[in-house]
Amino acid sequence: KQEVTQIPAALSVPEGENLVLNCSFTDSAIYNLQWFRQDPGKGLTSLLLIQSSQREQTSGRLNASLDKSSGRSTLYIAASQPGDSATYLCAGFTGTASKLTFGTGTRLQVTL
Protein backbone atom coordinates (compact mmCIF):
# COMPACT_ATOMS: atom_id res chain seq x y z
CA LYS A 1 0.00 0.00 0.00
CA GLN A 2 1.26 3.46 -0.84
CA GLU A 3 1.96 5.48 2.28
CA VAL A 4 2.93 9.06 2.84
CA THR A 5 3.95 10.04 6.36
CA GLN A 6 4.32 13.54 7.73
CA ILE A 7 6.27 14.37 10.84
CA PRO A 8 5.57 16.08 13.16
CA ALA A 9 1.79 15.84 13.28
CA ALA A 10 1.62 19.19 15.05
CA LEU A 11 4.09 21.97 15.67
CA SER A 12 3.95 25.24 17.61
CA VAL A 13 6.68 27.83 17.14
CA PRO A 14 7.14 31.49 18.07
CA GLU A 15 6.98 34.06 15.32
CA GLY A 16 10.21 34.55 13.43
CA GLU A 17 11.52 31.01 13.73
CA ASN A 18 12.66 29.00 10.76
CA LEU A 19 11.12 25.55 10.59
CA VAL A 20 11.19 22.32 8.62
CA LEU A 21 8.28 20.03 7.88
CA ASN A 22 9.06 16.47 6.85
CA CYS A 23 7.33 14.15 4.42
CA SER A 24 8.39 10.58 3.69
CA PHE A 25 6.97 8.05 1.26
CA THR A 26 7.44 4.33 0.77
CA ASP A 27 6.19 4.01 -2.79
CA SER A 28 9.00 4.26 -5.31
CA ALA A 29 6.38 4.89 -7.99
CA ILE A 30 5.88 8.43 -6.64
CA TYR A 31 7.55 10.66 -9.19
CA ASN A 32 6.65 14.26 -8.33
CA LEU A 33 5.45 15.88 -5.14
CA GLN A 34 3.23 18.82 -4.31
CA TRP A 35 2.93 20.71 -1.04
CA PHE A 36 -0.39 22.26 -0.03
CA ARG A 37 -1.68 24.46 2.73
CA GLN A 38 -5.14 23.98 4.22
CA ASP A 39 -6.84 26.43 6.55
CA PRO A 40 -9.54 25.03 8.88
CA GLY A 41 -12.67 24.05 6.99
CA LYS A 42 -11.24 25.21 3.67
CA GLY A 43 -9.91 23.68 0.49
CA LEU A 44 -6.28 23.17 -0.44
CA THR A 45 -3.97 25.93 -1.63
CA SER A 46 -1.01 24.84 -3.71
CA LEU A 47 2.36 25.97 -2.38
CA LEU A 48 5.05 24.24 -4.41
CA LEU A 49 5.28 21.50 -7.03
CA ILE A 50 8.57 19.63 -7.25
CA GLN A 51 9.31 17.43 -10.20
CA SER A 52 11.75 14.59 -9.59
CA SER A 53 14.18 16.14 -12.05
CA GLN A 54 14.18 19.45 -10.15
CA ARG A 55 14.88 18.27 -6.59
CA GLU A 56 14.14 21.72 -5.15
CA GLN A 57 11.69 24.60 -5.56
CA THR A 58 11.48 28.00 -3.91
CA SER A 59 8.68 30.51 -3.55
CA GLY A 60 9.20 33.49 -1.29
CA ARG A 61 9.89 32.24 2.23
CA LEU A 62 9.17 28.63 1.24
CA ASN A 63 11.65 26.09 -0.04
CA ALA A 64 10.81 22.48 -0.78
CA SER A 65 13.16 19.65 -1.65
CA LEU A 66 12.62 16.15 -2.97
CA ASP A 67 14.93 13.17 -2.69
CA LYS A 68 13.35 10.21 -4.44
CA SER A 69 16.18 7.83 -3.56
CA SER A 70 15.51 8.23 0.15
CA GLY A 71 11.76 8.78 -0.24
CA ARG A 72 11.81 12.14 1.48
CA SER A 73 10.67 15.70 0.97
CA THR A 74 11.04 18.69 3.23
CA LEU A 75 9.28 22.03 3.34
CA TYR A 76 11.35 24.81 4.85
CA ILE A 77 9.56 27.94 6.06
CA ALA A 78 11.78 30.91 6.83
CA ALA A 79 10.92 33.63 9.32
CA SER A 80 7.55 32.18 10.25
CA GLN A 81 4.55 34.48 10.75
CA PRO A 82 1.20 33.99 12.52
CA GLY A 83 -0.44 33.96 9.08
CA ASP A 84 1.48 30.76 8.31
CA SER A 85 -0.66 28.91 10.85
CA ALA A 86 -2.44 26.14 8.95
CA THR A 87 -2.20 22.44 8.13
CA TYR A 88 0.48 21.59 5.59
CA LEU A 89 -0.05 18.54 3.40
CA CYS A 90 2.38 16.81 1.09
CA ALA A 91 1.17 14.60 -1.73
CA GLY A 92 2.97 12.32 -4.16
CA PHE A 93 2.00 11.81 -7.79
CA THR A 94 1.56 8.28 -9.11
CA GLY A 95 0.33 6.65 -12.28
CA THR A 96 -0.72 7.92 -15.67
CA ALA A 97 -3.69 9.69 -14.10
CA SER A 98 -1.31 11.67 -11.87
CA LYS A 99 -3.29 10.72 -8.78
CA LEU A 100 -2.17 12.21 -5.50
CA THR A 101 -1.46 10.18 -2.37
CA PHE A 102 -1.60 12.51 0.62
CA GLY A 103 0.00 12.48 4.01
CA THR A 104 -2.12 13.26 7.06
CA GLY A 105 -0.57 16.70 7.39
CA THR A 106 1.36 18.79 9.89
CA ARG A 107 -0.71 21.28 11.86
CA LEU A 108 1.40 24.40 12.35
CA GLN A 109 0.71 27.16 14.84
CA VAL A 110 2.89 30.26 14.85
CA THR A 111 2.47 32.28 18.02
CA LEU A 112 3.12 35.97 18.64
Add this chain to the structure above:
Amino acid sequence: DTGVSQDPRHKITKRGQNVTFRCDPISEHNRLYWYRQTLGQGPEFLTYFQNEAQLEKSRLLSDRFSAERPKGSFSTLEIQRTEQGDSAMYLCASSSKQGAANYGYTFGSGTRLTVV
Protein backbone atom coordinates in the same frame (compact mmCIF):
# COMPACT_ATOMS: atom_id res chain seq x y z
CA ASP B 1 -11.70 32.90 -14.33
CA THR B 2 -11.02 32.76 -10.61
CA GLY B 3 -10.25 29.11 -10.08
CA VAL B 4 -12.13 25.94 -9.29
CA SER B 5 -15.65 26.52 -7.96
CA GLN B 6 -17.67 24.06 -5.92
CA ASP B 7 -21.29 24.24 -4.96
CA PRO B 8 -22.72 24.01 -2.37
CA ARG B 9 -20.13 24.85 0.27
CA HIS B 10 -22.05 22.98 2.95
CA LYS B 11 -24.76 20.34 2.78
CA ILE B 12 -26.62 18.75 5.67
CA THR B 13 -28.82 15.84 4.72
CA LYS B 14 -30.72 13.07 6.41
CA ARG B 15 -29.50 9.52 6.10
CA GLY B 16 -30.98 7.83 3.06
CA GLN B 17 -31.38 11.01 1.00
CA ASN B 18 -29.60 11.63 -2.29
CA VAL B 19 -27.22 14.56 -2.71
CA THR B 20 -25.48 16.07 -5.71
CA PHE B 21 -22.43 18.32 -5.74
CA ARG B 22 -21.16 20.44 -8.60
CA CYS B 23 -17.65 21.40 -9.62
CA ASP B 24 -16.67 24.00 -12.22
CA PRO B 25 -13.00 23.63 -13.12
CA ILE B 26 -10.71 26.27 -14.53
CA SER B 27 -12.04 26.73 -18.03
CA GLU B 28 -8.95 25.70 -19.98
CA HIS B 29 -8.28 22.65 -17.79
CA ASN B 30 -9.29 19.35 -19.34
CA ARG B 31 -8.47 17.14 -16.35
CA LEU B 32 -10.77 16.98 -13.35
CA TYR B 33 -10.43 15.03 -10.10
CA TRP B 34 -12.62 14.32 -7.10
CA TYR B 35 -11.14 13.61 -3.67
CA ARG B 36 -12.73 12.96 -0.28
CA GLN B 37 -11.28 14.13 3.02
CA THR B 38 -12.45 12.97 6.45
CA LEU B 39 -11.58 14.80 9.64
CA GLY B 40 -7.90 14.69 10.52
CA GLN B 41 -6.92 12.81 7.38
CA GLY B 42 -5.43 13.75 4.04
CA PRO B 43 -7.67 13.70 0.97
CA GLU B 44 -8.19 10.38 -0.82
CA PHE B 45 -8.65 9.96 -4.56
CA LEU B 46 -12.14 9.13 -5.80
CA THR B 47 -12.21 9.57 -9.56
CA TYR B 48 -10.59 11.25 -12.56
CA PHE B 49 -11.90 12.69 -15.82
CA GLN B 50 -10.04 13.67 -18.92
CA ASN B 51 -12.44 15.81 -20.89
CA GLU B 52 -15.79 13.96 -20.61
CA ALA B 53 -14.27 10.51 -20.16
CA GLN B 54 -14.11 9.03 -16.67
CA LEU B 55 -10.78 7.23 -16.86
CA GLU B 56 -10.24 5.99 -13.34
CA LYS B 57 -12.32 5.26 -10.25
CA SER B 58 -11.19 4.36 -6.75
CA ARG B 59 -12.56 1.39 -4.86
CA LEU B 60 -13.79 4.04 -2.42
CA LEU B 61 -16.38 4.97 -5.04
CA SER B 62 -19.09 2.45 -4.20
CA ASP B 63 -22.10 1.87 -6.42
CA ARG B 64 -23.95 4.56 -4.48
CA PHE B 65 -21.58 7.14 -5.92
CA SER B 66 -21.68 8.36 -9.49
CA ALA B 67 -19.76 11.12 -11.18
CA GLU B 68 -20.30 12.73 -14.55
CA ARG B 69 -18.67 15.39 -16.64
CA PRO B 70 -20.96 16.10 -19.58
CA LYS B 71 -19.27 17.86 -22.49
CA GLY B 72 -16.03 17.97 -20.58
CA SER B 73 -16.95 21.10 -18.65
CA PHE B 74 -18.45 21.05 -15.15
CA SER B 75 -18.72 17.83 -13.17
CA THR B 76 -21.27 16.46 -10.74
CA LEU B 77 -20.82 13.93 -7.97
CA GLU B 78 -23.99 12.23 -6.75
CA ILE B 79 -24.32 10.12 -3.64
CA GLN B 80 -27.44 8.00 -3.39
CA ARG B 81 -28.92 6.70 -0.13
CA THR B 82 -26.44 8.64 1.97
CA GLU B 83 -24.94 7.02 5.07
CA GLN B 84 -23.33 8.65 8.09
CA GLY B 85 -19.96 7.37 6.89
CA ASP B 86 -20.31 9.58 3.82
CA SER B 87 -19.86 12.67 6.01
CA ALA B 88 -16.69 14.30 4.72
CA MET B 89 -15.29 17.17 2.71
CA TYR B 90 -15.56 16.50 -1.03
CA LEU B 91 -12.84 18.27 -2.95
CA CYS B 92 -12.65 18.89 -6.67
CA ALA B 93 -9.45 19.75 -8.50
CA SER B 94 -8.46 20.45 -12.08
CA SER B 95 -5.26 20.55 -14.07
CA SER B 96 -4.21 21.59 -17.52
CA LYS B 97 -3.89 19.21 -20.45
CA GLN B 98 -0.14 19.36 -20.02
CA GLY B 99 -0.83 17.32 -16.94
CA ALA B 100 -1.06 17.69 -13.20
CA ALA B 101 2.41 16.26 -12.81
CA ASN B 102 3.88 19.15 -14.78
CA TYR B 103 1.77 22.01 -13.54
CA GLY B 104 0.16 20.74 -10.38
CA TYR B 105 -3.38 20.66 -9.14
CA THR B 106 -5.73 23.55 -8.40
CA PHE B 107 -8.28 22.61 -5.78
CA GLY B 108 -11.67 24.13 -5.08
CA SER B 109 -12.87 25.12 -1.62
CA GLY B 110 -14.73 21.85 -1.19
CA THR B 111 -18.24 20.79 -0.24
CA ARG B 112 -18.66 19.71 3.36
CA LEU B 113 -21.30 17.02 3.67
CA THR B 114 -22.89 16.15 7.00
CA VAL B 115 -25.23 13.18 7.11
CA VAL B 116 -27.48 13.15 10.18
